[in-house]
Amino acid sequence: KAGVTQTPRYLIKTRGQQVTLSCSPISGHRSVSWYQQTPGQGLQFLFEYFSETQRNKGNFPGRFSGRQFSNSRSEMNVSTLELGDSALYLCASSLDNSGANVLTFGAGSRLTVL
Amino acid sequence: GENVEQHPSTLSVQEGDSAVIKCTYSDSASNYFPWYKQELGKRPQLIIDIRSNVGEKKDQRIAVTLNKTAKHFSLHITETQPEDSAVYFCAASRTGFQKLVFGTGTRLLVSP
Numbered sequence: 471k472a473g474v475t476q477t478p479r480y481l482i483k484t485r486g487q488q489v490t491l492s493c494s495p496i497s498g499h500r501s502v503s504w505y506q507q508t509p510g511q512g513l514q515f516l517f518e519y520f521s522e523t524q525r526n527k528g529n530f531p532g533r534f535s536g537r538q539f540s541n542s543r544s545e546m547n548v549s550t551l552e553l554g555d556s557a558l559y560l561c562a563s564s565l566d567n568s569g570a571n572v573l574t575f576g577a578g579s580r581l582t583v584l
Numbered sequence: 585g586e587n588v589e590q591h592p593s594t595l596s597v598q599e600g601d602s603a604v605i606k607c608t609y610s611d612s613a614s615n616y617f618p619w620y621k622q623e624l625g626k627r628p629q630l631i632i633d634i635r636s637n638v639g640e641k642k643d644q645r646i647a648v649t650l651n652k653t654a655k656h657f658s659l660h661i662t663e664t665q666p667e668d669s670a671v672y673f674c675a676a677s678r679t680g681f682q683k684l685v686f687g688t689g690t691r692l693l694v695s696p
Contacts, residue, residue, distance in 0.1 A: 578627060
């Protein structure tokens with residue numbers, strides 16, 4: 471079956487713009503989380519969604535937001551982009567939140583802010 | 585706050601040698617500890633994980649040990665091969681949540 475699909479894979483934006491990234495989880499997976507990966511800060515947790523509800527949020531400014539739809543697909547949005555937002559944004563899905571935390575990652579969306 | 589320390593940051597070994605990567609976590613409520621391998625330009629992939637009710641788990645050349653008292657867990661790779669070269673991340677979380685707190689990563693280089 472298909473893995474976690476993220477779109478777009480690459481994008482370039484300028485400071486002040488906003489961006490929306492999309493994630494389609496593995497079929498049947500209902501839990502989605504997002505991570506930011508940078509050389510300096512490593513892998514940092516952004517948000518976690520289950521059944522369209524945000525269950526947890528990382529330590530990021532309010533410019534970072536997300537949502538999950540009824541089909542479990544998720545989007546994240548970053549407004550008023552800053553140079554420091556340049557990163558690989560990874561989405562991960564798991565079956566549910568019953569206790570098995572095995573996450574499967576997508577290939578990521580690489581955002582460059584100029 | 586929650587924190588996972590990982591050492592070493594880089595590790596160079598000869599093919600056939602063993603490699604050990606160590607992590608320490610701060611959140612005593614953590615009870616799930618996965619290890620991910622990330623090759624250059626690719627997504628992180630789960631290679632092994634361990635839960636707090638188990639002290640050791642092995643899968644072929646890879647093993648993970650957990651010491652809950654000391655809040656330490658380690659990845660052991662035996663008979664290393666060049667294709668083991670990658671960045672390895674440890675992580676910790678609480679069961680039922682997808683929030684993984686990652687270590688800073690270890691770049692493993694296996695020379696033929």
